[in-house]
Amino acid sequence: MSQSVTLFPLNCIRCATPIPAEVNEVAWLCSICGASMALTEAGEIVPCEFHFSTDLPAGKKGRPFWVAEGVVRLIRQSYNRIGKSDQEAIQFWSQPRRFFIPAYDCGLEEMLTIGTRWLTKPPPLFEGAKSDFLPITQSAADVRAFAEFLIIAIEAARKDKVKEIQFELEMGVPQLWILP
Ligand SMILES: [Zn+2]
Structure with a gap:
């Protein structure tokens, strides 16, 4: 065959x-x-639609990301009563967050590192001129699964004994951005 x-x-x-x-x-x-x-x-x-960041350095390929707004409603139970980490989590998710999911070929480790860093401190999104970029291999259809993975990773990393995490994620349509 x-x-x-x-x-x-x-x-x-x-x-x-x-x-x-x-x-x-x-x-x-x-x-x-x-x-x-x-x-x-x-x-x-x-x-x-492709959006190109104004901050793309000349002579270097930009990195494509799916960028989506997300509202997270979190129910978190730690072994402490309402612990410090629970408070931090409530505070963190009290506002809509912008998820950056790599659309280029990168390992899970890099996705986690950039994803969590930019969820906390998002890079500015100002549109500039078209530029060269790395091949786009991750489709928009996978964005939600990766975003959910990031939420769990962030909550599991808080310094307490988290017992259970439940959440609802309301997500906007992912936009493709080429970022430095
Ligand atoms: Zn054409």
Whole structure:
């Protein structure tokens, strides 16, 4: 039995120029007309807006991230009664937070490190000129799962004996940003 890999010809949705797409990529920018597009879970190519940070250094590829606003309603039970960590958690999630999920190929460790750092101290999002960026291999469909993973990681890292964490996450539509 032969195993076949289906490589569908990918053409720009606006000008039909062939896009040199790698197998694991999920979003592209047409080098001819500048149209940006992404692959959906259903296998369709749809328009997808790319935002480029003003802070991208020249000569270095930017890193693509899915950025989504999230409101987290947390129920947290530690073995202490209402401990300091519970208070910190209530305080932290009392405002909407911006999730930054790497859309480029990076390990879970890096995703956790950047994800938690930027959840606490988000980088500014000001739009600048288009620039070169790393291949986009993580689709918007995975953003929620990664965001939930980050919430659990943050809560588990608080200095107390957390017993149980429950939360509801209300999430906005992820936007693609190219960041330094
Ligand atoms: Zn095009």
